[in-house]
Amino acid sequence: MSTTAIPLPAATAREESPGARAWRRLKRRKGAMVGLVVVVLFVLLAVFAPLIAPYDPTATSWSAVRKPPTWAHWMGTDEVGRDVLSRVIFGARASLSAGLVSVGIAVGLGVPLGLLSGYAGGWIDGVISRMVDAMLAIPFLILAITLAAFLGPSLSNAMIAIGVTATPVFVRLTRGQTIAAKVEDYVEAARAVGNPRLRIALRHILPNIVSPLLVQASLAIAGAIIAEAALSFLGLGQQPPAPSWGSMLNSAQRFLAQAPWMAFWPGFAIFLAVLSFNLLGDGLRDALDPKHR
């Protein structure tokens, strides 16, 4: 041992995993923290909706049709006398699950395809990239509406339609990041050590490109919430009488002059949720970017 016992200056750097470092940097950003808090509140609202909502969101009351906000109904009532507050609270379930599930679908489809495309290259990359180009040539909402109409109106079909429509962005992002990462020395070193291709892609490339994917996912959730609202507004998403912010807006538009509260609150909820996810996404981007110090 004596031949190799070369002393080293004691390592001074503190032990900190990449995740812990990102969290420390995220905490410093006010906008991101506000976004995170509001997102968490919405999630709690959606999860505990039956406990929080003062009324049954589908219970009608002919004695309280289109009543403006009162102490009994904080956000007023709609055209069949349902409590708007309760419907907004239950609507968070549809919107958040639409956001999460459809982005989950998009990530689940897009990331593996992007990894394959970027890492394999050649004709595989050619085929996948051309399909992505074709899908991206169609405007997001038009494609989502077409798919949703094709699948039939229901909330789960809307989620599938939004998820599939959001997939190409993830394929492209993952592909680009993979191409950049695969020429790194550490990927070459992983090959030299004898890693099989699949393991290189999953264990060496994927963890190193997770940051931009995370940012894109948080921004895509905001987009998916809007898309769900749009589909529900058009009657292709959440089906009545179950509440969703989009379908509430749809029924409110006929009474905009007489009962503006019917449109205001679901609209405000959409605005707040989308803004929070965007703030969170921007903050994540800054916190995970190694160039920002």
Added chain:
Amino acid sequence: MSEPLLEVKGLAKHFAVKRFGFVSGHVRAVDGVDFHLDAGETLAIVGESGCGKSTVGRLVLRLLEPTAGSVRFEGEDLLALPETEMRARRQRLQVIFQDPYASLNPRMTVGAMLGEPLMLHRLATTETERRARVGELLELVGLRPEHARRYPHEFSGGQRQRLAIARALAVEPRLIVADEAVSALDVSIQAQVINLMQSLQKRFGLAYIFISHDLAVVKHIADRIAVMYLGKIVETATTEDLFRNPRHPYTRALLAAVPQPDPTVVRERALLEGDLPSAMNPPSGCLFHTRCPFVRDACRRDVPVLTDGGASATQSGHATACPYWPEFPPAAALAQSMGQEQDRIRLARLQAAFVSQTEAS
């Protein structure tokens, strides 16, 4: 004669250059390279940047697929192996890259990184066994077992290069390709890493292909040297022979270009004119004729062969790709200054840095 550990013949790599999707030419990064390496030996490949020396290293490891040629390792043609077979063979050949900041996966702990080759090649089956072996490896390169929990960004450049060495050693290889392994480190750290590499070589009988442009380091570590120019080997000899008696005009120019720390030393200068020609459109005849101070008409026409003049047995294989070298003025003075003064000072400094560190322990 037993078979050499590694035998490379006619190795070539031509990269297609595409313009508007059509192949418009080829870069001859490596063009017909032969060499061999015995177990426990160190061969240095030197040359200026862009001469193809790193490509040779990657071709030997089959990180790049050669255009032509053969790589026989332990008597087996590596290039003929299917991918799964080649993966198993990677246990025997390893690599250390130049930049220790790029060659370690930033998202993997040291323990995971060193444990991975053990798992891949089934050198440690249980978790406890693996952890013990990782600890051993870290101690072997002068780090501590508890460093296994850390991430690469928590280490200095020299420490990171030790980690890269530990990763290469994990699978107990016979051959390590060190691609500019110490070029990114500062001089005192270079000394540490080189000494570490040499002591590991003695201990495990490792063979090194040491790719470098730093002649002082090469002189210290190499048994034999191959000088490359534009994808070809122009001269190969034992280290001693090459420094004492450089034959090829390019080798002479390289030795003369090493900076001297002593301003009073007067020497031949400006031996080389012009830039490295494009490997896409190499000169005719001898590749070096555009910059050679001894150029003659035949050089533009005839392609020289790397030959030892049929005197291999006595000359210990000093081969030169220039037929006119006996007619050139002796390079003794040049080699003297390089071999003695400058180099001794530099090495003394390198070693002083190392010795003071070991004695301190």
